[in-house]
Amino acid sequence: MAFAAFSRVSLVVLYTLVFIVNATPLRGAQTGGGRGTGVQRSAPAGDRQILVSPRSLFIAGSVVMSDGNPLPTGVVIERVCEGLTKREAYVDVNGNFNFELGVSNVLPDASESGLLSGPGLTGVMGGFPMMQASYIHCELRAQLGGYRSTSIRLDLGRITGQTDVGTIVLHPIAQAPGTTVSVTEMQAPKKARKLLEKAETAFQGEDWKLAQEHLLEAVSVYPRLAPAWVRLGQIFTLTCRYDDARAALSKAVAADGFFVPAYIELARLAAHDQNWQETADLTEHASQLDPLGFPGAFYLNALANLNLGRLDMAENSVQKAQRLDSRNHLPRTHLLLAGILHRKRDHVGEIAQLKEYLRIAPQAADAGNVRYQLRTMELTGHR
Numbered sequence: 001m002a003f004a005a006f007s008r009v010s011l012v013v014l015y016t017l018v019f020i021v022n023a024t025p026l027r028g029a030q031t032g033g034g035r036g037t038g039v040q041r042s043a044p045a046g047d048r049q050i051l052v053s054p055r056s057l058f059i060a061g062s063v064v065m066s067d068g069n070p071l072p073t074g075v076v077i078e079r080v081c082e083g084l085t086k087r088e089a090y091v092d093v094n095g096n097f098n099f100e101l102g103v104s105n106v107l108p109d110a111s112e113s114g115l116l117s118g119p120g121l122t123g124v125m126g127g128f129p130m131m132q133a134s135y136i137h138c139e140l141r142a143q144l145g146g147y148r149s150t151s152i153r154l155d156l157g158r159i160t161g162q163t164d165v166g167t168i169v170l171h172p173i174a175q176a177p178g179t180t181v182s183v184t185e186m187q188a189p190k191k192a193r194k195l196l197e198k199a200e201t202a203f204q205g206e207d208w209k210l211a212q213e214h215l216l217e218a219v220s221v222y223p224r225l226a227p228a229w230v231r232l233g234q235i236f237t238l239t240c241r242y243d244d245a246r247a248a249l250s251k252a253v254a255a256d257g258f259f260v261p262a263y264i265e266l267a268r269l270a271a272h273d274q275n276w277q278e279t280a281d282l283t284e285h286a287s288q289l290d291p292l293g294f295p296g297a298f299y300l301n302a303l304a305n306l307n308l309g310r311l312d313m314a315e316n317s318v319q320k321a322q323r324l325d326s327r328n329h330l331p332r333t334h335l336l337l338a339g340i341l342h343r344k345r346d347h348v349g350e351i352a353q354l355k356e357y358l359r360i361a362p363q364a365a366d367a368g369n370v371r372y373q374l375r376t377m378e379l380t381g382h383r
Helices: 007-020 183-187 188-204 208-221 226-238 241-255 262-274 275-288 294-305 310-322 331-341 347-360 367-379
Strands: 058-065 076-081 084-090 097-099 121-125 128-131 139-141 147-149 152-153 160-171
Touching: 058 139, 084 097, 121 147, 139 147, 139 160, 152 160, 152 331, 160 310, 183 226, 188 208, 188 226, 208 226, 226 241, 226 262, 241 262, 262 294, 275 294, 294 310, 294 331, 310 331, 347 367
Parallel strands: 058 160
Antiparallel strands: 058 097, 076 084, 076 139, 121 128, 139 152, 147 160
């Protein structure tokens, strides 16, 4: 599809179609989610002081509250590696943190594993220490009682002597009643849960027919199994059975009104139909249920508000999506924000977003078109 000017509705529809065809995983949902290695920096290093020695790796970043309120005291940065936790640093009164990787200044607590103690740095490569295996699959998160945190992956390939990993977001648990694991699954009989597991295996293997058979049997055993109805809705969407998809997802909502994936899948269908007000309403509700776990909800909300002409609301939502998408599952948030900024005649910001998209997804199918758009803007003075 040719790359149209951002002012055209066709480009916005393209964003929608590309996003909708990818079904949201129900299990193991990660806050932020994504392939790739870049981190959206919603707050630059600025006045963070990062002291570097030739053989040390320093990590810096910031922590903010999702509602914009001042950060409570006592926030600790944890490093989580394959389920094992190590407390690394305290967050200062300005919401910033800075620590040498592997050298903790925080006393361990009872939940911390001794396997992650010690510096964990061996050898030198390219002037910097090489990491032990315990650092390969690690994330950073903030820890404070009564709050839920987003996480940021530690990407060893991009860590140099000093690295700003971006911003971690904290949200009060009491204000996030939504769930990624439905209570109906825990209440279901063993047979239904087993069928759901088989369906999940088939779904991941893209055997839609077999997955559908297992799911239909599962809901016949336990009709209130919300995850099964959502998976059925996703399969029906993938096979263009949109009415069946809506019926299945509606049953998921009826079974468990706090199961967020059901609302997001319904929003995908509404976006497919270009019913933008319904898309906005569904994604707003989903983000109220869970403000951290589903950056895709903010993406769709931004898309809906852009089509409804609410540029400020669209910009706010897509920026939230980028902040939560620390793993870059949604590189097209940068194209969407570029489109919003084009409408607002912020061509400098638009170009920055296009370049960020190309940095994160250089091999994307439309990367050539985006490069052409960038060259055109540069040659015509950003017009």
